Amino acid sequence: MKRWALGLPLACTCLLAHGQSSVTLYGVIDAGLQYANNVQTAVPGGRPRGASQFALTDGNSTGLSGSRWGLRGVEDLGGGLKAVFVLENGFNINNGTLGQGGAEFGRQSYVGISSPYGTAVAGRMYDPYVDFVQPFGANAVFAGFPGSHPDDFDNLNNSGRINNAIKFTTAKFGGVSAGVMYSLGGVAGNVTQNQIWGLGVGYEGSGLRLGAGYLNARDPNVSFYGNTPNKGGATANNIGSFGSAMSPQSNPVFAGYASAKTLQLAALAAAYTVSSTTVGFVLTDTRFENLGSSSGPNPVGYSGNAEFISAEVNASVRVTPWWLVGAAFDYTRRNSVNDDGGARYLQIDLGTIYSLSKRTDLYAVLVAQHATGIDSLHQSAVANISGFGPSSTDKQLGARIGIRHKF
Template sequence: MKKTALVVAALAGLPGSSAFAQSSVTLYGVADVGVEFANHQKGAGDSVVRMQSGNLSGSRWGLRGAEDLGGGMRAIFALESGYNVDDGKSGQSGRLFGRQAWVGLSTAYGSLTLGRHNTPMYDIGVQYDPMGISTRYSIGVQDDVFQSRADNSLKYTGKFGPVTAKLLYSFGADGTAGTNGEVPGHFTVGREYGASLAYESGPLAVAAVYDEQDGDTVASEGDRTRKAALVGTYAIGPTKTYLGYRYGRTMTAPLNQTTNLYWAGVQWDITQAWSLTGAAYYQDFRASGADPWLFIVSGGYAFSRRTDVYLNVAYTRNKDDSNLGTGGFGSTVPGKNQTGVLLGIRHKF
């Protein structure tokens, strides 16, 4: 993404600022909007034609900054806010910077930041989902853990040659959810932690990731949701293939639920401007016949590095009372299949 860098050297002209190290702030963002058709809507099962913001990419604007502190150390921060292009509203209820908000230090040994972060599971999804965990029409439809963020968290990221390691610990993953997190005497309420380890060399990239979340109230703090994934990609010329598996177990007394999610896909850069992506996702809910499929084909044309148009076609195949729609579970009539077609434009700045 091409970004406009704003070097705040003007600070050097302020009183008492002559000792300031070199700093920079970058303003960046995405505006993504399209028109969608989708049938078998929940309720009466009618079709709908609607405008949707944030499709291939969540519409957002943000600020990133760094200050050189000397000796190979930098202070770093990020503030990122989501919004809706179709109506101009904030994309996160109750949050100004709902996508990211963190500050920390970076050295040759990695970075440590504090605030609201994308989880390691989110970061893995961006790289190893054929659709790049787009807001709709992606692996996030089958499991929103790949689109998860955590409040009140510490995150470490270290890169050592071809290996990248990430660790995250949250004292309360959702600060807007009532008593979630940082409750005196109940330190596990709303707690989340995760880790990932990735290896990338030449055409091959592989990774493993783990995430665990505890119940978000004092009454449910004994609940656990554990998820782990093994993923990989391999590039051959203009094509890249994707394979992935996610194990999930939700332990909510007195019931336990185990799920297995599989996916595969191919990206093909036909020319410098034209691209085509195909992906399939299947989720097995153990001890249940409600095991849905999601199929996606996405074609794009890039006018430039910053502006492109795209056409997404998706189909969900539901079994028994499964209700997976192109926008996630609960977005279609139980047992009905759903077709979605989306034509959109995206601009990056």
């Protein structure tokens, strides 16, 4: 009888614990038809050549959301503690291939512990700079990847995740939350090589939202841009390409700065909502420091620092509970590097989202960009709307209509 008396509560406890654990399958599928008035096809004789383009693409490149599926798990450990994990795969709906350079769980893969005070996780993840600032940009609200800043040079659209990382994010206290992250470089004998660390803080209350974030990446060509299976080592340019007579350039806005020893990203953001209208502002500062270090190739021979300052103002209106429209203007300026005079980028975003249900919506995005000055490839700056590929001229117009389903 004593054995039954002891065993029955233990069995009930095990059943209860099992009942308080869960694993959720979730995902997003985003497909759309895009048009660009000019996209590079090759660079014969060092002069970009381009043509207009129609294409069916996944949201990973030019949509509102990259297609994905994932598993999210929670286990109640008692005492307010929970074990949590996320395994999230990115893929391309138009051809079925893996996203994020071929990584099986390239979007996120982490495990950790949550408590009433916050959550600590370890693995591959978003950094606090993205967590606390990205939601304020036009790209997160209505414009998707094309609405991020030129080439997504400031990572506001989360083009780069962080490997080998540990992150702690607090719960909200009085509307305030914060996060801190550290990524270990894992290099024997050098603690700081390839390390990444970041901070973020946010506030939300009475229609006002505020956010700030900072990220510091040592040897970014390897640690930040070279963190997917299709990227090479320190001797390869993991940021972009100078192109050739047979291939186009990629990321000309900042591809020339692969030799930076340190990448610093800092941002401030704010948004205020009145009734059905939200007005937002995002200011970012991106610095490629100590150009010419051993972090990556430096064919142009840059030295010193390259700094981008970008300011965005956006507004969105919920015309009805199921129809959203938005517009944004972004101005980006880069300083002069090796007396090249710097570069300027002007961009206008227009977007609309119409919800057919809680899970399915139709959308349209239109983006126009104009570039002036000299870009990082030491050529007359070409426009480059994120996801569309660089133009062969200083102007580019991109448009997309698509459908997005969440499950």
